[in-house]
Amino acid sequence: MPNNYFNTLPLREQLEQLAKCRFMDISEFSDGVSALKGKKMVIIGCGAQGLNQGLNLRDSGLDVSYALRQAAITEKRQSWKNASENGFTVGTYEELVPTADIVLNLTPDKQHTSVVTAVMPLMKQGACLSYSHGFNIVEEGMKVREDLTVIMVAPKCPGSEVRAEYVRGFGVPTLIAVHEDNDPKGEGLALAKAYAVGTGGHKAGVLMSSFIAEVKSDLMGEQTILCGMLQTGSLLCFDKMIEEGVDAGYASKLIQFGWETVTEALKYGGVTNMLDRLSNPAKIKAFDLSEELKVIMRPLYNKHQDDIIDGTFSRTMMEDWANDDKNLLGWRAETAETAFEKTPAGDVEISEQEYFDHGILMVAMVKAGVELAFETMTAAGIVADSAYYESLHETPLIANTIARKKLYEMNATISDTAEYGCYLYNHACLPLLADFMKGIKTDVIGRGLPVDDNGVDNARLIEVNTALRSHPVEAIGAVLRGHMADMKKIV
């Protein structure tokens, strides 16, 4: 059975690794891709990350080819098509891995143990093995041959974004790390930086982090605010509106596109800006609801973080892997049967502002989820920069997927790991909020506050505004969005 790497470390080192995170200056990337120039990069797997990272690296002048498992080649699977139609050399592990100076493992996390076990013996002495997520190293304790350098370059976006932003001449925020146990030649950082430049990530901002910080924060973010909260929120809000007699098509649309619309405001000015989009009475309402939600949900966020830190989460999930994903598949089928999922969005016009005005509860849920995830992560020793990226920053990106095809699309886009965690959260959160939802009426979800009274108490408004603006996620958010804006003049 796998051996949790994090748990083998002494507390001192665990804390040190968790706290590793530094926003790198653009000048640190002045060497460009030169550390990889002329080297052979072989990517294992040609899915969302594999294909798009490969396209970027090649367009940056690097030598990229794909090693796929034999079955994918023989059956001409999508991964084979992806690589060959785009004019890449494709071969088996045996053909390509021995020639590689750097092997990019971009297969699903679940497969990493078997893939790395198969590939490692074929790798040449002193080569580099790279990941885009540290699960295999941190949670499964993969031991990599001592002569190999192990790095991580993790774009904080889905693969399609990785490509689209590169083509625009920009990139996506990226986290890099070197596995200190595997840096025999001390070249890990140089390779990771060159790789980040090759994908365009350096233009959008790079965090120098650790495998551990990346995994523990990434898991936390995706299961709670990013996917879990949006799923639970979707189901609860929809059922409430139906119960209260709101038109089903309207309710479905309000939620499907509402998350995207309200979280878009996060990109520009964080939680504060999202709440500033509401009228004064609605803002105070959303604030009060979110305070209530935070009290109810805080133990759940703590539990998720605890289970992630001590390895309980990955252990139980891996048990499900060993059990042919019985739970995961069952929960996936269950989600497909929910009323929200089965009700198509109605053909009604909803203006951008109406999504806010009629979605006060959704705004409150996003606020509560973002702040709780951020607070819990930082309390666990994760640096604010990381916690920001894994909570607030990614929320609009996930919300976009719901706008496309509801929860189905979200769960199909995110990794199996995220999906598994999302269902765990959802199962715990639904009953937790049952009482709270009893007090909810359509004034905060579906119909909006009555318009006759727009007055608020000045002192209360000032209190709420101050509380919003002084939350720590807003402080770090302003700094990091500022970095982005320096480089990215558009939003």
Added chain:
Amino acid sequence: MTTRRPIHLEALTIQFDERFQLNNINWQIEPEQHWVITGTNGAGKSALAAVLAGAGERVSGSLSGLPARVGVVSFEAQAELIEAERKKDDADILDVISEGTPVHEMLFKDCADPATARDLVARFKLEYLLDRAFRKLSTGESRKVMLIRALSSNPELLVLDEPFDGLDVDTLSMLQAYLATLIETVPMVLVLNRFDEFPDFITDIAYVNQGELQLQVKRDDPKAYAELYQLLHLKTTQLAVPPADPETAIPALDPAQPLVHLNGVSIKYDDKALFSDLDWTINPNQHWQLSGPNGSGKTGLLSLITGDHPQCYVNDIFVFGFKRGSGESIWQIKQFIGYVSSALQWEYRVGTSLRNVIISGFYDSIGLYSKYSDRQRQIADQWLALLGMSHRADQPFNKLSYGDQRLLLIARAMVKHPPLLILDEPCLGLDDMNRQLVLALIEKICAGTETAVIYVNHHPEDRIEGIENYLALNAPTPTQ
């Protein structure tokens, strides 16, 4: 008010002399309308006005509804009158040197409406020259006399070609105000170059270009009106295409090498070839038109050159000194190319300012992600001036009209003076007005720079001066 009928020009072609012809004019002037004819110099706007005064020789088409009494003021009519006066002198057989016809006789002899004439003499303050000979007057003075004659002739139509030219400010506003008092009685057609001189009572504008009446715009359609303004600006501005930025100059290319050499290239999807075994060499400063039906692979072919098509790595492609797939980055390729297409416009949905969109052309990016220099900012501002958009420099790009966006993207593509400019259906999706605008800008660019242009287009009428090479792709073949 007498009942008047519309003046109707239908498919009218009129010959003036060997050098000039107005073609296929379709135009209706309703009794209650007041028109401005505008256009560049030599476009035919004075000729069109003169047609209303009976000038020119009809080749085909019809002209109806022209009233009997048309009051005309124009340089041509003025010159004719002066010429006639001179002839009178020459014909004079007496020994005494003739003074020519005095102004009062020019004004009041055979005058239909002497009261108006007197009134106008006072308004124009011309009393002092009533006794002078007409041909001795300055141009400005004789122009005023012409105006009075036309206005006091009980006209049923007034045709005034640049009536405000050479008038001082006071006289100009007096005349404008006076004309405004006539709008209920007589329809007016004014030829004017400057938008700021259009009187408020104007209801319609006719835009003449290359002997054709190309656009008719309602005064109360603010969008079309603004576009016409911009078009006239682009056509008439003395501003040239702004220079490149010397600090971020594109690396020099070997002038003896082709810019692009495609050797037996193809694009294949599954078992289907979009095109195959195609050769194409583009030399510096050589203009090409690329044509072919939909689906023939025009855009695919271009994207092999720009590096946007992934199969550029499996073809034999030489661009700007690089053999593709030899370790170059696409940014090294893109620096030599300016590119405009409707696909780019779809991609370019950013809220950044107009100025930033132009500056982004220095960096080949969609949106601006780099710190730019003051010099680059200046150049961008010069482009905005050329486009007539200076006052909108800080407005968000995505709020612009579709046509204005296109103009801006062309400027973005040209800002770095690339050796190769690719215009992939630059007029696609544009209305007439915006097509004119885009073509005017492209002509300006082709005339003023050393850029090879690849122009992709379906419409033969959107031809651009100076293209001498053609490549046509065939309809796609079903297999292989």
